[in-house]
Amino acid sequence: MDNQRLSEEDLLRMEAQYCSYGDTVHYLKNPKIFSRCEGSWLYDEQDNSYLDMQMWYSAVNLGYRNSDIENAHNAQMARLPQLASQYLHRERILLAAELAVETEKRLGEKGRVHFNVGGSQAIEDSLKLVRNYKKGQSLMMAFMGSYHGRTLAASEITSSYRYRKKFGHFGNRALFVPFPYCYRCFIGLKRDTCHYECLKQFSSLFETEYYGVVDLKDNEVEYAAFYFEPVQATGGYVIPPGEYFARLAEILKKYGIPMVDDEIQMGFYRTGKLWAAEHFGIKPDIITFAKSLTNGLNPLSGLWAKEKFINPQLFPPGSTHSTFSGNPLGTAAGLAVMDYAKRHDLESIVAEKGAYLLGELKKLQKRYSVMGDVDGLGLALRIEMTKPDGYTPDRELTDRIFHLGMEGNIETGGRRFGLVLDVGGYYKNVFTLAPALTISYEEMDLFLKLFSALLDRCGC
Numbered sequence: 345m346d347n348q349r350l351s352e353e354d355l356l357r358m359e360a361q362y363c364s365y366g367d368t369v370h371y372l373k374n375p376k377i378f379s380r381c382e383g384s385w386l387y388d389e390q391d392n393s394y395l396d397m398q399m400w401y402s403a404v405n406l407g408y409r410n411s412d413i414e415n416a417h418n419a420q421m422a423r424l425p426q427l428a429s430q431y432l433h434r435e436r437i438l439l440a441a442e443l444a445v446e447t448e449k450r451l452g453e454k455g456r457v458h459f460n461v462g463g464s465q466a467i468e469d470s471l472k473l474v475r476n477y478k479k480g481q482s483l484m485m486a487f488m489g490s491y492h493g494r495t496l497a498a499s500e501i502t503s504s505y506r507y508r509k510k511f512g513h514f515g516n517r518a519l520f521v522p523f524p525y526c527y528r529c530f531i532g533l534k535r536d537t538c539h540y541e542c543l544k545q546f547s548s549l550f551e552t553e554y555y556g557v558v559d560l561k562d563n564e565v566e567y568a569a570f571y572f573e574p575v576q577a578t579g580g581y582v583i584p585p586g587e588y589f590a591r592l593a594e595i596l597k598k599y600g601i602p603m604v605d606d607e608i609q610m611g612f613y614r615t616g617k618l619w620a621a622e623h624f625g626i627k628p629d630i631i632t633f634a635k636s637l638t639n640g641l642n643p644l645s646g647l648w649a650k651e652k653f654i655n656p657q658l659f660p661p662g663s664t665h666s667t668f669s670g671n672p673l674g675t676a677a678g679l680a681v682m683d684y685a686k687r688h689d690l691e692s693i694v695a696e697k698g699a700y701l702l703g704e705l706k707k708l709q710k711r712y713s714v715m716g717d718v719d720g721l722g723l724a725l726r727i728e729m730t731k732p733d734g735y736t737p738d739r740e741l742t743d744r745i746f747h748l749g750m751e752g753n754i755e756t757g758g759r760r761f762g763l764v765l766d767v768g769g770y771y772k773n774v775f776t777l778a779p780a781l782t783i784s785y786e787e788m789d790l791f792l793k794l795f796s797a798l799l800d801r802c803g804c
């Protein structure tokens with residue numbers, strides 16, 4: 345079989361015959377096959393160009409084929425591309441040190457870094473850390489709307505039952521509490537006047553043993569840790585109000601419940617800070633990360649934990665292990681990502697671009713009543729699509745716009761473009777925007793034109 349001569353139809357026929365559908369998601373009726381990428385752009389087999397406003401769910405923060413990261417990766421390829429994970433190499437130690445030092449600068453806490461290969465695996469490792477620290481206590485708290493991965497244990501702290509129902513339980517399902525999704529408040533209040541009622545209700549759980557959380561006789565809580573995404577990602581880039589997390593942290597501290605901060609999607613400057621939690625003045629006990637650690641070049645993930653959780657006496661060699669964890673290519677790419685962040689003032693760049701894009705989206709919202717909510721933190725932005733009443737979720741419209749974008753034929757300025765969007769949110773009606781942090785102002789303006797062209801096409 346001459347692989348290069350196979351047409352797109354041939355490939356799709358082979359996919360239908362040989363590929364498991366269980367390891368991916370077919371959002372499109374006719375899945376696209378892409379053949380190259382550059383910066384903020386994807387190109388299909390016919391070389392049509394698509395402006396990518398989701399960058400592989402924020403796994404490629406520094407743009408496709410970023411030459412600084414690629415060069416570091418390729419140099420490693422030419423020197424020491426492979427090494428069993430029981431041996432050490434320079435890049436692994438340097439990357440752990442870099443992440444630990446940068447985190448210490450921000451949180452004022454000493455800690456260590458532990459590697460694995462994917463986001464869910466980093467979550468699994470964090471569960472081991474917490475369960476070990478809490479001497480086998482295995483129940484977790486997490487948020488409604490959370491997404492922490494789909495391995496068996498990660499699914500137990502991910503809110504959707506859909507991800508668990510075919511496979512039964514493995515471990516214990518988390519206690520899910522409402523996230524401060526103020527546009528659609530779970531208890532029906534308005535942010536201006538709510539006085540954080542949701543936190544008052546959460547706090548009441550600890551008032552009496554009859555609410556099933558605490559044994560007040562010896563002041564022991566049944567839950568080992570609280571898992572959270574500082575900005576809910578799959579949940580629809582939901583940004584909490586300013587003081588929420590600091591107030592939550594006070595309650596958790598009072599009852600000795602560690603905070604596990606899942607930065608797998610929001611980390612590495614997506615929101616303008618290395619860790620999104622920095623915006624909220626909290627000091628998590630454990631931080632998990634993956635995706636953009638290598639700018640999407642290599643499946644490397646990891647966690648940072650305070651010394652008391654991860655010191656080698658408590659968490660000895662072999663507590664977790666995976667063949668590819670901390671691999672040379674990934675750690676070289678990770679070091680290059682951290683170095684890139686140091687050489688470019690990403691905090692300011694992301695804050696400025698994010699403010700510009702959010703401002704323009706707010707202007708667009710005045711023209712289109714179906715853009716019910718528009719919000720953003722750095723370059724993590726959301727457009728919640730609704731009926732013209734500005735509130736009722738419109739999943740069908742969201743889906744149409746998404747499909748039209750992928751057809752690759754939006755005309756503007758005498759050229760044709762595609763638009764890559766991602767749909768998330770509790771009602772599958774939110775465009776979660778995660779453009780490359782390297783996106784240009786011209787590309788942001790082009791996005792605004794393409795998006796409004798799609799809204800016009802849908803008769804909005």
Ligand SMILES: Cc1ncc(COP(=O)(O)O)c(C=O)c1O
Pocket residue numbers: 401462463464465467491492493494573577578606607608609610634635
């Ligand atoms: C916040 C968050 N946690 C965990 C995961 C799981 O990571 P992975 O898909 O690499 O297993 C994801 C993936 O989208 C995520 O966004």
